[in-house]
Amino acid sequence: MNELNEKGLPETLIRRQLELKLQEDLTYDRGQILGSMCTRPHRFAEQVYMKCLEKNLGDPGLFPATVELEKEAIKLLGSLLSNPKACGHFVSGGTEANITALWAARNLSKEEQSEVIVPASAHYSFDKAADLLSLKLIRVRSNEGFQVDTAAVKKEITSDTLAIVGIAGTTDLGVVDPIPELSEIAVAHGLYLHVDAAFGGFVLPFFKDLGYANFDFDFKSPGVSSITVDPHKMGLAPIPAGGIFFRNEKIMKSISVEVPYLSGGNTIQSTIVGTRSGASAVAVWALLMHLGRAGYRAIVKRCMDLTWKLAEGIEAMEEVSLVTKPVMNIVGIKSSKIDIHLLAEKLRERGRAVSVFPHHIRVAVMPHVKLEHVHDFLNDLENAVKEST
Ligand SMILES: Cc1ncc(COP(=O)(O)O)c(C=O)c1O
Incomplete structure (x- = not known):
């Protein structure tokens, strides 16, 4: 038909x-x-989601309570990522979160800088980000443990480099790159470091309590500027629920746009999309509260x-x-x-x-x-x- x-x-x-x-x-x-x-x-998250279908985080003046719940959920997850002061948003998924991170990295860089160093294992979303933002990806080989080779990362850094990416839970094997080492490199060269923990973000924070090998992958490393964590993967939230977390407001402001016409009143958006699912954010908040650590x-x-x-x-x-x-x-x-x-x-x-x-x-x-x-x-x-x- x-x-x-x-x-x-x-x-x-x-x-x-x-x-x-x-x-x-x-x-x-x-x-x-x-x-x-x-x-x-999770069934409970589904029920909460269904109750909030009309909520639009793109027009925050109309849904201030939903905005507050998003902020609370971001703070809860920020704490889980060793930074209660982290800010950010729930977005459509890891792809949008990674694009958003490189958008901020680019806006904070010098005009002539256009290169981003990523592990060979980096998700395809970085190719999309590079294409959209006119950046050049430099893919760096992995070591024998399938982690990014940090010596090779160092070698690739030039005056054109604006950011480095590390992965905490690679798409192909779930391996964690040595984020503390990448952080040292980023700090030493004044570079933006984004960690893609789309998968690992809801797994690794619980390893220590469980007595498994512990991985430092989050804001504990001072060079980490932003992290992707997807509630719709191991977070058990309904699709769409990606998450982008910035170390501080200054980084997020680099991508902020004023939107003056909305019926809820003037607003500042720091997301790629305008209209954005409030149901996703409320469902994540509810699930975090319900499941706890x-x-x-x-x-x-x-x-x-x-x-x-x-x-x-x-x-x-x-x-x-x-x-x-x-x-x-x-x-x-x-x-x-x-x-x-x-x-x-x-x-x-x-x-x-x-x-x-x-x-x-x-x-x-x-x-x-x-x-x-x-x-x-x-x-x-x-x-x-x-x-x-
Ligand atoms: C490490 C990593 N980052 C980003 C993504 C993209 O996430 P999404 O499919 O939610 O856009 C994936 C998808 O599997 C992933 O494994």
């Missing part, structure tokens, strides 16, 4: 149509989605326990192996004998959607993954391996 009906259809009919039309989508609860960094949102810690522990189970199962197989010991709840599977793309296809035929990188398959063990899904996946992997050899 390509044309809009003249007369609207009854809701019941459309509901039935939707049920049929949406059947092809994969679902989180059946353990089919094993490659995504998103998950089934203990709630998130338990979620991280559960995901990590399953991750290790999955890793053990893979280590016991002959034709496939781990790319590296999992750092977070992300598992990289490689093979020297099987075409990894063919293997992913065979898995998809069995209803398992994994992510495929040039040399490995990625499984993200998100909160919707259950123990039985891990067992079923290992079973399917074993059979897919047999079919691929």
Whole structure:
């Protein structure tokens, strides 16, 4: 049907149509989605979100209470990132957050500076940011542990450099770059350092309490100017919920624009978009209050326990192996004998959607993954391996 009906259809009919039309989508609860960094949102956050659909953070004068809740949630997460004075916003996702960070970095730089040094593992959002902002990305190789090679970062710094990026939870393997070292480099050269913790931001803060390896990745390192943390990944918030956090107001003001016409009155916006989901911000606030540290810690522990189970199962197989010991709840599977793309296809035929990188398959063990899904996946992997050899 390509044309809009003249007369609207009854809701019941459309509901039935939707049920049929949406059947092809994969679902989180059946353990089919094993490659995504998103998950089934927390039920409570969904309920809160549904109550706030009309709220628009783009016109703050109309929704002052929603603005206040966004500020509170940003402060709560800022504290989790070792900086209660952090400011920022909830945006559509990690892509928008990373673009916003480089926007600020560029505005704070000298006019002639146009280069940003990023790890080879940096997410594609940095390519988009560079294109939009007319910046040049300098990609730096990783070391043997898949972290950015800091000596190589230093070598690339010139008078054209305006920023460095570090990743706390790489997209492909969930590895954490040495942020304290990058911070030292940034401070020594007077450069902006952005940390992309889109994934790790809701995982790493709980590692110390759980007795796992501790990673300094946040504002504790004095050179860190901004951090991306996505509530719609390990934060369990409904999509869209990305987060951009700045060390201080001065950095955020570098991208501020005055918007004088709004019905709520004059406002200053420091986001790419105008109209912005208040429901996302309120849902994040509610979830932070509801789950608390203990709630998130338990979620991280559960995901990590399953991750290790999955890793053990893979280590016991002959034709496939781990790319590296999992750092977070992300598992990289490689093979020297099987075409990894063919293997992913065979898995998809069995209803398992994994992510495929040039040399490995990625499984993200998100909160919707259950123990039985891990067992079923290992079973399917074993059979897919047999079919691929
Ligand atoms: C490290 C990292 N940064 C940024 C993003 C982009 O996030 P989004 O898809 O929410 O825009 C991703 C997506 O997976 C990511 O892994």
